[in-house]
Amino acid sequence: MNDAYPIGYVMTGPVAALGDAGAVSAMHKRPVHDVVRVTTTGLATDAQADLKVHGGPEKAIHHYPFDHYAAWRAELPARPVLDEPGAFGENLSTQGLVETGVAVGDVFRLGSAVLQVSQGRQPCWKLNLRFDTRDMALRLQQSGRTGWYYRVLEEGDVSPGDRLERIDRVTPAWTIERVWRVFYIDRLDYDALSAMAELPTLAESWRRHARRRLESKSVEDWSKRLTGKDASQA
Template identity: 45%
Template sequence: MSARLVSLNVGLPQPLAYRDTHVPSGIRKRPVSEALTLGATGLAGDGQADLRVHGGPDKAVCVYPIEHYAAWKDRLGRDLEVPAFGENFTVSGLLEENVCLHDVFRIGTATVQVSQPRQPCFKLSALHGEPKMSLWVQQAGLTGFYFRVLEAGRVAPGDRFELLERGPREASIEEINRLLHRDRSDTAAMRHLLALGVLAASNIREFERRLEGGGSDPLRRLEGPAAQVRER
């Protein structure tokens, strides 16, 4: 596996226009040229607005493949500047189909582990001014993923990823996305993934809820505050 950190991106929360209001969001990030410290909860100089669903140890680094940008340029009919998906790491060579939960990499002097797929929320739609953007990302399976940090260190643009340890091949990001967003009733596959013991806590809760017959609301994260108003 040959993979590289194409762009290193950080940003602090700021107002994001959404429908007829503004919501705080850290989705707007900027590339940096210097090395940054990567700690247990993320990069120096980076931040999230809503820590209930963003950030934390299992979502310390948001990763998005540069290879997907061409598909979104075609879909949207315009160029997209990195980081167009609010990612901390824009990478090459790490795609959902070949990255699995618990894959461990050395990047710079840090050690990171694949923790879970990214689940795009309504803020991605707000960022691009396209109401269906978050849904399109889910349906296409071009979500990117998160790293947790096993060993803090320094990372810089251009650093190469060194694969240290492979996670279970049946727990690819592509497979988790399939169950989260498309084949939502494949309970056998959900049970198998739960038994592997590699799922992040949020994915465990989601699959257990479905197995218990509780279902889930796939539109809530996509619609944001409007969905919460609708529920009340």
Template identity: 50%
Template sequence: MSLPAPTPLLAVLRGAVRPYTRPGTFSAIDKRPAPGVVQVTVTGLVGDAQGDLRVHGGVDKAVHHYPYDHYPAWRSALPGRILLDGPGAFGENLSTLGWTEDTVCLGDVVQVGSAEFEVSQARQPCWKLDDRFDAPRVAARVQATGRTGWYYRVRRPGEISAGDPMRIVARPYPEWPLRRLLELLFQRTLDRPLLEAAATLPLPAGWLKLVHARLRTASVESWAQRLDGPAGADDAG
């Protein structure tokens, strides 16, 4: 699989944790473009935050990239949403045109500014997208379309800013575009040869646990809590 051409950063975005839509819930999904130079550490962008560190953030999900390429399709699917007028609607940290889940592979090493990233996993969308867009089953539609975006580990901290070119400088797993991982996760869920191949990859611990559980039980884990979310404070995540 050939490398996509370098692409400039359209925006670098950060957000603060705030109370969210359901009782007892918090989120930093409302991310806004950051002016000037932004520092990047092994846990993400300085000045950025995550509302629930059990399922967001950490070294394997330090930085979230969402293709601006997908926005026209979402404007058609979700008309009239002001959120879709510019980057940040999906809680992303990085926005570009030209790279998608079809052209980016697991393990790709990306240079931008003085920082270096590694593609660690695709996104598993959650109910907070439904509430953000005030529309039912947005997370399920993100999942079904494969327009999920992806996460990076930070291999080398540094500085980035809007306009910096992003370049893929190494591709150790060219046979594993993110689209293939997403098919395994959400469509070809019990394809044993595919699961066995995925079990050899440098996936985050949670993904490897999922893969091994499917191989062991020949069954698929429930997605209900992730897609439907909590009903109240006692269930808040």
């Protein structure tokens, strides 16, 4: 399989203040210029502000396509944060690889490390502060331009200029776009939810969501994740 993409940027960042409300985030990613160790919990020089919802083995590395930036600039003009990669807190930036062409379970070699796509991104309210846009998290969710996460199958090193090479496809029918559609568009497609609940390459937290929808016959409330407030406060 010859399916390789140049890495535009490898990015990491510290925990820092975000907006004027006293929130903190590690969304401020900047390009690295040296070799970085890829571990099972992410890039060695990276950080996450809230480990309850960010980071961890199933969200070790975040990939956001630079391909989407033009659409966001058209939709949200005069946002300096969109002037360069890193606006969405991504660790990897590429062109030519988007949600319709990436599937849960896809295996990639990054430098000497081996990664596997684990899930799409569920945007949170801190994006609203990052973009100074009240409904940015909701916009990202509705757009389908969410990016995705990797788990690390083999630790290794990555350098600026390395390629991201796809070396295996385990569940190619389950693209990130398809998973997004089941979760956010066709939200009570019980056949698709049943299949997703048993998809071994999908992160357990997403399979658990699918099982809960099947059991409750309803969709979970996203208010707190998207706005930072419970439904009664939103």
